[in-house]
Amino acid sequence: MIKQSIKYLIFFSLFFSLVSSGQADILHIKVYDDVGGDFTLTDQHGKSFVMSEQNEKLTLLFFGYLNCPDICPMTLSEMMEVKSLLGANKNQVQFAMVTLDPERDTQEQLRLYMMNFDPEFLGLYGDRKTTDEIAKRYHVLHKKRILRSGLGYSVDHSGGAYLVDKKGRLRYIFPSKSPASRFVQGIEMILEGKASEEIRKPTWLEKLVR
Amino acid sequence: MKYFALPLLVLSFLVTSTFAEDPHGAMQGMNHSMPAGHKMPAGHTMKTMPAATLKLGFNRTKAVHLNNFYAYPTIKSVPGSVYLHFENTAKKSDELLKITSKDVKTVELHETTMEKNGMMLMRQVKKLVLKSGETKPFVPGGSHIMLIGLKKNLKKGDTVDLTLQFKNAGKINIKVPVIRRSGKTPTHSMHH
Numbered sequence: 001m002i003k004q005s006i007k008y009l010i011f012f013s014l015f016f017s018l019v020s021s022g023q024a025d026i027l028h029i030k031v032y033d034d035v036g037g038d039f040t041l042t043d044q045h046g047k048s049f050v051m052s053e054q055n056e057k058l059t060l061l062f063f064g065y066l067n068c069p070d071i072c073p074m075t076l077s078e079m080m081e082v083k084s085l086l087g088a089n090k091n092q093v094q095f096a097m098v099t100l101d102p103e104r105d106t107q108e109q110l111r112l113y114m115m116n117f118d119p120e121f122l123g124l125y126g127d128r129k130t131t132d133e134i135a136k137r138y139h140v141l142h143k144k145r146i147l148r149s150g151l152g153y154s155v156d157h158s159g160g161a162y163l164v165d166k167k168g169r170l171r172y173i174f175p176s177k178s179p180a181s182r183f184v185q186g187i188e189m190i191l192e193g194k195a196s197e198e199i200r201k202p203t204w205l206e207k208l209v210r
Numbered sequence: 211m212k213y214f215a216l217p218l219l220v221l222s223f224l225v226t227s228t229f230a231e232d233p234h235g236a237m238q239g240m241n242h243s244m245p246a247g248h249k250m251p252a253g254h255t256m257k258t259m260p261a262a263t264l265k266l267g268f269n270r271t272k273a274v275h276l277n278n279f280y281a282y283p284t285i286k287s288v289p290g291s292v293y294l295h296f297e298n299t300a301k302k303s304d305e306l307l308k309i310t311s312k313d314v315k316t317v318e319l320h321e322t323t324m325e326k327n328g329m330m331l332m333r334q335v336k337k338l339v340l341k342s343g344e345t346k347p348f349v350p351g352g353s354h355i356m357l358i359g360l361k362k363n364l365k366k367g368d369t370v371d372l373t374l375q376f377k378n379a380g381k382i383n384i385k386v387p388v389i390r391r392s393g394k395t396p397t398h399s400m401h402h
Contacts, residue, residue: 069291069357070322071330073282074350077391109287116283116391141329149334150316150358151289158328176328177351 027186029163029172030200036162036170039134041098041124044110049096049124052168057094058187061162063140065101065155066113072097075159076117081180083118086187093187096122100142100155102131138162138170165190267387273300274340274379281370282391286363291320291354292372292386295347298340298379305377306338313370315359322351364388 038052051059060079064072079095086093095118099105102125105113110123126134135142142157159176163186172186189195267279279294298304309317319335335353340346348354357370364370369385376382 066288068332069284069289070320070332070350070354073284073291073391080392109285112285113288116285141327143329145331147334149318149320151318151334151356154332156329156331159324159330160328176324176330 027172027182027189027195029186029189029195030198031196032170032173033199034202035137035139035173036164037137038168039126039130039137041126041130041134042107043096044107044114044123044125046107049122051164054094054164054168055166057092058166058190059162059164060093060095060183060187061098061138061164062096062160063098063100063135063138063142063157065099065157066105066109067101067151067154071159073117075161076121078180078183079121079161080118082183082187085180085184089187089191092191094120094122096124098124098131098134100131100135100140100157101144102126102128163187163190171195265387266389267294267384269382269384272376272379272382274298274304274374274376274382276374276382276384279384279386280389281357281364281386283366283388284360284364286360290314290357290360290364290370291350292357292370293348293350293354294386295345296338296340297345298342300378301342302378303339303341303344304379305340307375307377309355309375310373311357311371313361314357315361317372318356318358319353320356321353366390 038050040051041049043049060082062075062079064075066072076097083090083093083095099110105123105125107125110125114121114123125131134140140158140160142155144153145156146153161174161178161183162170163172163174163183165171171190174183174186186195267276269276269279275297277295277297279292281290281292284290296306306319309319311317319338320332321335322330322332324330338346346353355372362368366388368388370388372384372386374382374384
């Protein structure tokens, strides 16, 4: 009896994951009103960055820290790829990394760091309180972890990138390891006005988690 | 029987459909669970890499072969990483005892993993054992050799000297080339 139930479970899991992975090709872009929002940080050139005032460009926002020599550079590399894939549309998008480690990642550090990727990418920082508040509103999990290593501490954090439109509205959250083509697709959909402007409703699972 | 199967069935539907859609990212990591190359058989990782365009390092002087090693440009105030493939061609297993370098204060092994809640963790790896015939890829998003306390900024064209000490294979000195960071994971051949 239990065996049969397990068979059912496996069968249906497989079936629905197949169905849903097929659907995953379409981006369901809407408008988030319960995640994200306005904030003010400073970029690596000392210029103030107000999210709601970025009316010229779409913003791809992501979170990281400079002492992360593996994943964060991968994300930045991927953003370089996205930028090159965007072609003529690349001037319509800005890329911004918010540091989750403002104690170590100073303005000058961010400036030097970005030179190894794309100097046009923004490195944003704020004080600890502001950083934590923004992370909370964007649902970014992060935790400083002391390591018995030359590194001192690492900052465990959730990945993903946030696509914000020219009105400062969060339109889509790309999970970690989304291919560059997904970002391009999402950006193009918004630029071409093909994305839905409906307010997104949280799923039952998100309600449960919160 | 039916009483038991039905809730399971409903649950399996809800769970799989929610995870697959996952627009919010709350469950990220379920779909995209492991970093590329992390748990893949070594041969697979190689095949996905296009033909050689960048000069990566190789050392096959000892029973442990070090293949495809490279580092990326970085500023010295933050750690750098070296990626490579370890290959133990000996009949018995071997162990990496330590890595030293004149160019870096501390050299460690670290591994990146992703938790079910989407948290990405980086942990130090204290022990690296290579079984006979085993290939261990250290690739972006998986494991890396971490260079902490670089004595100079790493620029394209520079090299980093590393000495890897193995229990059986002994000392292996390598010069790790610093290659340009592009939008893609580096491309290279196996030089077979």
